[in-house]
Amino acid sequence: MRRSMLFLPGNNPNMLINGNCFGADAVIFDLEDAVSPQEKDAARILVRNTMRYMDFNGCEMIVRINSIDTDYWKKDLDSLLPEKPAIILLPKTCTPEDVLLADEYMTQVEGKCGIEKGTVGLMPLIETALGVENSYRIASCSNRVKALFLGAEDLTADLQCKRTKEGREIEYARTRLVVAARAAGVDVYDTPFTDVNDDAGIVEDAKTAKELGFTGKASISPRHVETINAVFSPTQAEIDYAYEVMGAITLAKQMGKGAISLHGKMIDAPIVARAERTISMAEALGLDRRDINE
Amino acid sequence: MNKLVNSIREAIVLSGLKDGMTVSFHHHLRNGDYVLNMVMEEISNLGIKDLTVNASSLFDVHTPLITHIENNVVTGVGADYISANLGRAFSKGILARPIEFRTHGGRPSDIASGKTPIDVAFIAAPTADAMGNCSGKYGKSACGSLGYAYADAMFAKKTVVITDNLVPYPMQDWSISEDYIDYVVSVDAIGDPKGIVSGTTRITRDPVGLVMASHAAKVIEASGLLKDGFSFQTGAGGASLAAAKFLKDIMLQKGIVGSFGLGGITGYMVDMLKAGCFRNLMDVQCFDLTAVESIKSDPRHKEISAMQYASPNSKSAAVDSLDVVILGATEIDTDFNVNVHTDSNGYIMGGSGGHSDTAAGSKLSMIIAPMFRARLPIVTDRVTCISTPGKDIDVLVTQGGIAVNPKNKELKERLLKAKLPIIDISELKEKTEQITGKPQTLPKGDKVVAEVIGREGDVLDRIYNVL
Structure with a gap:
């Protein structure tokens, strides 16, 4: 069960060691946007050691690696896959081929580590117009795909529109992703609400996501976790x-x-x-x- | 009768202060206080030696005290709290006699009983008239309540009021009345307003602090104490204030009207009063400008003395009617003993203040503390110093779980029923040490630099010099 997924910056030791205290069903160790290029290697080591030595008390561990158009993603998988995260979050997934490329490399790394093939799942992060249009094919192209994840910040940049709290600009993408994911028989997660000080806003945004059919919602702020859990729990x-x-x-x-x-x-x-x-x-x-x- | 004298020096001379006597000060001007330093400078200039300074608290602004100690002007210190920089000097053993740490309730109790007699009390007063009626609510140096000064004024052999806002007799709405005052001195400034009260006290935005605060509010909700008539005290720290915010939300949602908020009062407690969460505030000390404004203008916001607040020998004290108190800790051990006097390296950096008074008096005393600070675990086998005995602590709230003192079985059952994350304190210690490692035991010196005197007069612990 994943109602809430909390992003933890991969280069922030304080957040990593406290990551299991915020009540999130899953944590996403972020090696991508939260980490500057000169800190990628340090973050990889930090996240690896966190996964290896910290007890996350049943809180699921997900790793957001860097996108496949960078030089980092394979190194990310080399370092982190041996720690058996439940899911690899694959940013900027635009086509089924992107998934299959990551899938193939994950299979190689699993083989090298003696991990059974397919142990680690994949969650494509859909954050481009092309990704939205290909969402059903992406969701259904590999058994490794466990869920889709909508990333609205990059998506609205790609759509050349303003990201708003009301979210009218992502209505289409939200409904499209829910339909695609459900058609493919996988879960689907909503984009984070980025105003960490708007306590009423997160409630409304999470309710909207639930009403549309999302399985859960990601968060960049620990403050939002409890609200998300409450909204996505049965009354x-x-x-x-x-x-x-x-x-x-x-x-x-x-x-x-x-x-x-x-x-x-x-x-x-x-x-x-x-x-x-x-x-x-x-x-x-x-x-x-x-x-x-x- | 003319009580108004020309200078602090003249007041000291008239008071008859001599070698070996005790002088006292209150700490309502906190780190903005000029009065203690001005008085001690004049005492030093007069060549008086071997004094004991009995202050309700000492702050870093009082660092000139070190020079007076080195010059044997001061040879004894009593306080309820000593801030970190000054504490560091004391921890090196500069005083011949150990500091006597008391609680905010124990200090006025011992003054009243004559156990720690005061020869001359110096009362910094933001407003006073020429006969010594005085208040903290008005004037450029307003600090709100003068709660800690009452016992000094009432029981000292001589009492001097020092003010920077002398108003015509009789002043309106005094706190301490002229019948206790011997001399009045008018000076240019008794303190720096910036150091007296903070502009605002802020709720923490630290995610770990917020998790602890959320747990704390849920513990109170589940405790069975949160109902009409509920009474509450919390500190001015970010996580404590956040707990108050969460509690306020619960109280408003459930329509609970509490009886009183107690203690050092922050703007946040004033907000709770205004929102209808409490009928009254009982204020021994104002922490911020909002609290100062409120005590001045809202009759529901009452000034109380430290004796009414917490003295174990008062006919009754407010702490004994208190339901819940939220407190901090630098360390807590597996027997729930709490340290708020020293840091983990053994340096003095605080004091009980009202910690052990409220812990003893309240129905539910809760410690909020993170599992670790920097690299150091907060839960230990034995605290460096026992400030508040474990028998008076009910529950520890951390981000990694909530540990209930085994003595309070009913509370544990209630929290389990509420599905809160309960953890045994020894397990919490082990869990923390898995992250931090187990710190080495610190060697300590053989000189006692301070005695921690419990509110009933017993010596709870001794603090040794740091090597």
Whole structure:
């Protein structure tokens, strides 16, 4: 389960050693934009040692390597893949060929390290107009692809439009990516909200992403993690309803009925599937059904 | 009767100060204070020796005190807090006798009982009249409350008010009244306003501090104490203020109206008062300009003396009605003993202030501290100095988890039920040492440079010179 993914600058020891304290479901060790060219090698070592020696308490580790049009990405994979991150975040992915190139090299490195092929997943970062247009092909070109990730800052630069808090300029890209990812059967993550001081703004932005169908949302600020987790967690009402749905379905089966209604609405397969997802997530989060006697 | 004298020197002479006596000062002007230095300079010029300085706190601005110690003008020091640069000098053992550290409650208690008698008290007063009625609320050097000065004024054999805003008798809204005052001196300036109060106290933006603050507010919420009538004290540190912000949000959301906010008061506590989170503020010291303005203008914001604040021998003290206090620590050990007197190298850099008073009096005393500062772990096997005994501490909040004192089983159960990240304090120590390594034990000297006297008068610990 990945509701929140927190970027940690790969060259900031204080953030790295505290990275597991912010409540994020996943952390993204960033070797790309947060790290200047002269610090790439130092950041690689720092991130490698952090992954090797720090206990992240079940917090998933993701590494954003440098893009495949740089001289750094292979060195990034050489250094970090042996530490078995769950996912490699591949920036500026524009085509399926970009994914396949990274996939092929990852397979080579996994082989050298004695890691089973495909252990480490890939998450293409879609942040160009071409990437958006190719998003379904990107999502479905390799079994390594576990999710798509929308990067709105670079995307709006490429689109030659202004990035706004309201986000109308990325509406198309957001819906396009959700549809592409769901069609390919993978998860999809929304771009970070970049104003770290706008507490109300992050709530609205995360709610928008959830309503559109995103699995979760990335953050560049630890302050946003709790909000993102809250927005992408099922509400008590959703949990209670999910249990009601499953109860109704069980009852229908006992009665030999093919369909049953709940609160005047027919329970059909999509509703059951959503209820199952909600209960599964609630259980993973340790959230209980409301005690009706309370 | 004429109490107004021409100079500090004249007041000292008239007070009858002699070799071997004790003089006292309050610290409401904090690092902007001119008065202690002006008085000690005149005392030195008069050739008086072997004095004890009993100050509620000493700041780096008081560094000239070192010269007076070297010249045997001062041979004894008592304080509730000593800031780092001055503390470093004391830690080298420049005083023949150990410093006597007391608490903000213990100090006025011992003054009142005569255990630490004061011969002459010097009260820096931002406004006063010629008969000595005085206040901290008004004037160019306004500091707000004069809470720590009350016991000095009331129990010293002679009391001198020193002001830079002499107003016609009777001044309006005095704090300390003329019946305790022997002499009044008017000077050009009693302090530097920039060092007296800060313009604003700011909530931390440090992500680790915010995580701790968020945990702290959730601990309070889950403790069962957060209900109508709730009372609260927190410090002026960034993480403590952030905890207050999170707490304010919870209180407003739940419509909880607390009874009082206590202690050193910041603008943030004033905001909570204005927002309806508390019915009153009980203020022994103002930390910023917002607090000063509030105590002057809002009748719900009450000035209190250190005796009412925390004295263990008052008929009652506010700390005994306190629900929750948030406190800091330079170290905390696996028995929950807390150090706020020295740094990890053993140098004096603080003091109890109201730490152990509020820890003892409150229903829930919470330490907020990061797992490590720089390379040094905060949780240790044994603190360098016991400032507040572990029996008075309920919970430690760090970014790596929340450790509950085993004595408070009910709190642990409540926090577990609230699904907060509880960790055993020994496990927290090990977890931290996995990152920092285990620091070497420091060798310490054989000279006692300070005694830490608990609020009940017992010696909690001794601080040795640093080699």
